[in-house]
Amino acid sequence: MGDKWTVLVLGRLADQLPHRFAWIRDRVEGISEKMLTQTLRHLEEDGLISRQVYPEVPPRVEYRLTPLGETLRGPLAALRDWSTSHAAEVMAARERYAGATPRRSAP
Incomplete structure (x- = not known):
């Protein structure tokens, strides 16, 4: 659960419908096929998703998603709701940080 892609992939699978690889890939912005494959394997290994081959x-x-x-x-819904409610505050904090942090020069 500690990486960026795990939460995003689980979020896409949370609607209880089975989804194909391409559908997930197309809805998780920025994920590569390699990273999606790795993420799905880890989630299956952890017992959080099932993989059905026809x-x-x-x-x-x-x-x-499995029952687990x-x-x-x-x-996940609580995290999504929090993110939506506080997106403007997070973006403002990022802007303040970027303006207050001196840029490092290469040695």
Whole structure:
């Protein structure tokens, strides 16, 4: 749960529908296919998502939250709501920090 992508991927899977890799990739802005693959593997290893492979050509793979992963829906919604409510304050703090922090020159 400690990295940026984990929370974003779980958030996309929180609607209880199974989703395919490309759908998730297209909705998690900035994630590479490699990072999405790694994140999905870690979430599956942790028991938070399930991966269903259908024997079709080409193969179809779907991901969804497991019952354990479902327990994160409330905390993720609270984090999303907090982020939405405080986005302007966070952006203002970043602007203040950028204006007050001296730039380092290369040695």
